[in-house]
Amino acid sequence: MTIRPLYDANASAGGKDLGDLPEWDLTDLYPDPDSADLKRDLDWLEEACRSFATDYEGRLGALDAAGFLELVQRHERIESVAGRIMSFAGLRYYQQTTDPQRAKFLSDMQERITDCTTPLVFFSLEMNRLDDGFLDGLFAADADLARYKPAFDRIRAMKPYQLSDEMERFLHDMGVVGDAWERLFDETIAGLTFTVDGAELNLEGTLTLLTEQERPKREAAAREVARVLGGNIRTFARVHNTQTKEKEILDRWRGMPSPQTGRHLSNDVEPEVVQALRDAVVAAYPRLSHRYYELKRKWLGLDVMQVWDRNAPLPLEETRTVGWDEARETVMTAYSGFDPRMAEIARPFFDRGWIDAAVKPGKAPGAFAHPTVTDVHPYIMLNYLGKPRDVMTLAHELGHGVHQVLASDQGEMLSSTPLTLAETASVFGEMLTFQRMLDHARNDAERKVLLAGKVEDMINTVVRQIAFYDFECKLHEARRGGEMTPDDINALWMSVQAESLGPAFAFMEGYETFWAYIPHFVHAPFYVYAYAFGDGLVNALYAVYEESPEGFRDK
Structure with a gap:
């Protein structure tokens, strides 16, 4: 069991003398990895999963509404305890991904939770074998149970792609292997060191230099990112090749019609809606990103922009x-x-x-x-x-x-x-x-800076993320034809970058490797279109709020 965090598409950083920055207090989860509370919950979880399977496996179709509600509540309690354990292990790991002890603790907890919850695999499988009329009758009989219908609908959306019980248990147990490849990516990224103007920086500190006012500093940072990513590109290519191949195998066995199907199902959105979103954004590239970056090129006084100018501040912006x-x-x-x-x-x-x-x-x-x-x-x-x-x-x-x-x-x-x-x-x-x-x-100058920054954030949230989505679509499709070399992946990346950024840009040698540090491609394939979806939705909601603020807050 792995609980994924939500990553921000536009996270950036820079500056000094920031005051007292807060740090997590994880004791609301557990006091420490050796705590008696954690051991107690692990022991409870093992027994709770075992007894859940003993009480319910093969019997879902015989339960009345009250019995089904009790089943759901017991399952929720198991989810809560397992999620608490994995949240604690995961958050400790994110604080220091290069610490071998934290990595080991996370891995140990993933394996322990996987072992504990294997007896629960029957639940969704048996749920999907129940007749619709039977479930409708249960919902009609108990309003408390009926409120869970959306959760059951999400489970039953996987019904056409469900494998045998034995195969599903096997895949459940194998999940820790895929998690290990994700950890390899995280630890590799976190362990990278970049040297700019004599200072050693991590990835965050280096990327933030791309928003500095001095163009030579931005260029130095971009070239150093390219150098370090290039030196590790075989590792990143191996991670992506393995992850995409694993997904291709799973999708093929499940009979999913496309690599994106699983994501669309989990998002409860029709493929046609996502395709319409993608097509609309791509068609608007000339009116959005191409037009804006041409304006920015003129504001910066450049004949052509380079990748280190994309997030550059305007000349009139105060540092x-x-x-x-x-x-x-x-x-x-x-x-x-x-x-x-x-x-x-x-x-x-x-x-x-x-x-x-x-x-x-x-x-x-x-x-x-x-x-x-x-x-x-x-x-x-x-x-x-x-x-x-x-x-x-x-x-x-x-x-x-x-x-x-x-x-x-x-x-x-x-x-x-x-x-x-x-x-x-x-x-x-x-x-x-x-x-x-x-x-x-x-x-007015400050307003211009703010408006330009907002436009760039929206381009990063909509245009850039749809370009990421296109890159993923091409990557997964190409991987079906065989192993991809780093150069193959680099070429896919450049094809979508040139299209989305437009003619205002030239691309330095080395930029073709910049796909390697995007975590979404590894942790959550096809996540990225949700950013564009969400931005469009919020713009519409905010327009409604501005037009009719009365009562909007309570809605």
């Missing part, structure tokens, strides 16, 4: 560092301005050790909000270094956190959200924060 206290105040004021209740839900994240903000050696890159389980609370990870865009990342992840707190009342089976909707609160939080900053801009 400033946003301290942690200012970032907190900015976001909390924006949230409170929308509704004080939103700010009150967000406040404990700052006060109780629910945010880990500082950049540290070995820490996982990027940013995410981890829901953990519904009887604890979410945790937010940042790599905060004081860029104005880091403030937006805080607003984004805090939106996830508020959403996850509110959803926790639904229980384990109903609190999770399809990725297509999971970005709603987070992007809405960004919009609130951006609008507050825009309203308080001191002059």
Whole structure:
């Protein structure tokens, strides 16, 4: 069992003298890896899974509504305990992915949870053999049970692709092997060292230099990223080849018509909707990214832009560092301005050790909000270094956190959200924060900088993520034809980058390797289109809010 965090598409960092940055206090999960509470829960989980299978395997069709409700509640309790254990192990690991002891603890917990939960594999398989009419009758007989219907619908969506009971148990047990390849990726990324102007940096610190005002510094950072990724490209190619081949085998055995089918099912979205989204965005490249970057090329006074200019600040932009206290105040004021209740839900994240903000050696890159389980609370990870865009990342992840707190009342089976909707609160939080900053801009130049930054964030969230989606589609399709060399993967990457960024750009040698550090491709194939989906949805919602704010907050 692995609980995946939600990573932010636009996480960035930069700056110094940030004040006191918060660090996670994971004791709300467990005091430490050797705690008696953890041992007790592991022992309880093993017995609970065994007794669940003894009591229910082969009997689902004989249960009445009350019996089925008891089954669901017992299953939720098992999910909660297993999720608590894996959240603790995972979050400790994300803090220091290069620590062998933390990696071992995570691996040990994954294997232990997998062993414990193997007896539960029958549950979804047997659920999918039940007649629709039988389930409808149970829902009609008990309103408390009927509220779980959406969770059952998600389970039953996999019915056409279900394998034999024995094969499903085998795949369940084999899951830890795929997890090991993901850990190899994480540990490789976290262990990379980059040297720019004599300073040794990790990936986060190096990528943030791409937002510096001095162009030579941006170029040096980009070339160093290319050098280091190029030196490790065979490892990254091996990870991607293995992961995509594993997925191809699973999809083939399940009879899934495309590599994207599993993601569409989990997102509860029709393939035609995703294709329409993709086609609309690609058709708009000339009007969106191509047009904007041509404007930016002129603003920067360049004949042609390079990849290190994509996220460059405008010449009139002030170089400033946003301290942690200012970032907190900015976001909390924006949230409170929308509704004080939103700010009150967000406040404990700052006060109780629910945010880990500082950049540290070995820490996982990027940013995410981890829901953990519904009887604890979410945790937010940042790599905060004081860029104005880091403030937006805080607003984004805090939106996830508020959403996850509110959803926790639904229980384990109903609190999770399809990725297509999971970005709603987070992007809405960004919009609130951006609008507050825009309203308080001191002059036209500051407004221009803010608007340009927002346009770039939206391009990164929509255009860039759809280009990522196209890259993944091409990668998985090409892998079906055989092993891919690093050069093969590089060529796929460049084909979508040139198309999405447009004629304002030239591409330095080495940029073809930049696919290698994107975690979504490894951890969650085809995740990325959800960012574009969510951004479009939030823009529509925000327009409704601006037109008719009365009553919107309570909806």
